[in-house]
Each structure stands twice: as C-alpha cells, then as structure tokens.
Amino acid sequence: MTTQTQTQGIDFATLSLRDALDLAVLIEEEARDRYEELAAQLILHRTPAAAAFFTKMMRVEEIHRKQLFEQRQRAFGNHPVMVKREMIYDVEAADYDEVRMNMTHRDALEVALRSEIKAHRFFEQALKVVPSVEVKKLFTELCEEEITHQALVKAELLKLDPEKPGDRDDFSDDPVAQ
C-alpha cells in the first residue's frame, strides 16, 4: 500500500498544514469507527475477547483523534474542513477481511499491529512527497507515534502466554454447511 492507493483526490505536493491536520483527524476517525464496527461484528458472533480488545482500541483512536482535532482548532479555529472522509481508504483502519468469527485475543492484537504498521508506512511514504516543512514536521511526529503504538501492541502480545495460543477451539458454534 502507498499513499496513492490509500487516498483519492489528495495532492500531497500542495497539502497545507490545515488540510494535513484534517487528514490526520480523519485517519484516526476512520480507525476508531472501524474498530467500533469490528467489535460490534465480533460481539454479535460471540467472539468476546477480540471484541473487547477492539473496543479498547476504539477508545485509544478516539483519544488520538481528539488530540489532533484540538491541535487543529487551536491553529485554525473553525475554518471549514476541505478534506473528506471519502478521500481516505483504510490508512490506519484494519481491513474488513482481517477479522474472523472465533478469532482470539492474540489474533486481534496482530490485526492492530498490522494496522499500526500500515499507518506508519503511509506517513513514511507521504513524507517523501510533501514539500511543506510544517507538514513534514507533523507527519514525522505521526510516524513516530505509530512506532510507539506498535511497541505498545507488541508489549501486549508478549504478555500473552505462548503456551496458550488462543481459545479458538473452545467455540462450539463454527458454521457448518447444510
């Protein structure tokens, strides 16, 4: 994935700091909403451990979104948002096909890790094409943040008992063709 395939109609060569901040807010918003959706899917399909983790991630993404939004408000007030949610595609949001019924807590952590890596790669690629010094500074900060998030998820993964890879087999309601 590159910035080209994850965005549509965004010209990184002319991206202003205001639009870059709005873009960052939308990326966090998309990730938050996706985690909420994935948690709802898994609750519905009786996969509680992974659902609980995605709910936690949803709250984390909302905190990030809020921080970025406040930064944007301080710098640019209520100037209309020119960047649309329709312009970004799964930058930090986990892909829909990453989840499965009966996935384990470990599976969910791995999904989150892949999403953080994906987001880091996005900002890394974007840094190569944005000429603005201010936008470069913002994207560098975001890039570093994504590395911190990856470290947090990796630490969570290490806490899991390697002897107990998951509880997938505990489920009795795997779908059966009829």
Place this chain on the structure above:
Amino acid sequence: MTAPVTFQAKDYKSDLKPIWCPGCGDFGVLQGLYRALASIGRPPHEVAFISGIGCSSRIPGYTTAYGFNSVHGRSLPIAQGVKLANPELLVVVAGGDGDGFSIGGGHVAHAVRRNIDITYIVMDNQVYGLTKGQLSPTSPKGLQTVTSPLGSLEEPINPLLFVLAYGAGFVAQASPADMPGMTALIEEAIRYPGFSFVNIQSPCVTFGEDDQQLKVHKAKMKTLASLGHDPADQLKAMDLARSYGTELYTGVFYRNPNPPLSYEELIKLRQAEESKKARPRNRILDAYLQK
C-alpha cells in the same frame, strides 16, 4: 482542496448493525456505496435501495436511504417500478449472484433491454451463503458443496457476458480488495445515464473457497486500464469478459460512448408528444363517443 464538505459517507449509514460474518466482502461494498453516494452528493431521501433475498440483499436496511428488501429474485422489476413512479429518485439495486442470476435471472435481460436508469450491483460470491453453502449459478465447475458433494457438473453463468450480450450500456467489475477503485466504479455506474451493472467479487468468508478471498484478489486482480482496454470497444469487452472465473479483471468493460435515451426519458417524450394531441378537458369524452 477546493469545495467545503456537503454530504459525508456517514450520512448514508443507518443505525442498524450488519449481521454478516466478520470478514465478509460485503462490509467493504457497503462502505464503498456510502462513499460513492457521498461523492455524488444526493441526499439520502433522494436515493432508494432495492434488493431481493440473500446476505447482500440486507443492504437497504444498512442505509438511511429509502429501501425495499423485497422477494427473492424480484429486485429488478420492483426497482424499475420505483424508478418509473418517481424518475427523480436515484435507484440502486443490490443483491447476490443467486438472487440475480438464478431465481431472478429472467428479469436481467428485460431490465437491460428496457434501459431504465438504475444501477444494479451484484455481490458475486459464487455460493449461497445465507442458506449455508449450496451451489450458486456462478459457482465454478467442479465445486464441491453440500448440494454437489461430488463436484458440480455445470458451467457457471458468466454475469459479465450475460449483461453485455443483452446490450447493457455500462458493465464493470470490482473487488473490495481495491476500495478506491471499487468506489470509483460504483460512482461511475450510478452516474451513467441508463441501466448500469457492476459485478463485485465479494467473497464469502464462511462458505467460499480459499482462492476467492480478498487476500488472493489483491494478488490476482488486474485493472482493465493497465491492459490498455478501451471501454468503448464492446467486442473487446466481450472478449475480456470471457475470462470471468479464471482472471480477475477490474474496471469498466464497456461504457456506451453515446448512451441512448433511457426508458423514462422516452416516456417523457411520448407524453409530451401525446399531450400535444390531447383534447381540451371538456372534449375528453369525445374519444369514447366516436368509438
């Protein structure tokens, strides 16, 4: 960035939570539909989703637009009725390959030849998922399912060739493995002035084959643009469409460069023509008296 935001994808999303299996391709299609509608900018009350029966036919409930989750295979006749009753509505038909090409297969040809300005989106997963994994009209030959335990003996229907052969003015194929590309195709199909068809390869994670999943799509798909295909070339489109089931080509197979008038436009013309000949109100009964 030029224009302030008007409608956003979330404006088309209802409070009802989809009950599809986690990982289902239809989640991506739904997201693409929201985004395509936001780009088009019509308010939800000017949009109607019509569907039949099946997993993907649940889509009307997941939008804030008008919706009709109708009977199995009958989404196209109902959608045509809705469009003719209210030509100002943007009408999108959504359903699966079973709904569209098995029980509803007879309606497709007539919707195509009538050329009413509706968009038909088929979420093609090559299996009956809702009823737990039976052979569907687009299942590949040899597929083992509960209704074909020794492997299917039938060739699958080719949805792309089917609609191209009946003269559809806009025919495309997409996959949720390429969200921006799929969204752009949905938008283009909706904007086409006449009957438009998008076959979306939307895998069933529960009963679908491993080689039909999105990760395989990502590796396998090729855009028609990258092959240098000219969407105005109908014969080439039919040639490329023959590889349905073996290759995964995405993009516009065919777009009529000179779209004919749609059925509802022809009706308007007919009405205008007839109204010129119309008698004054106090002479209407004369038509019957002369007989």
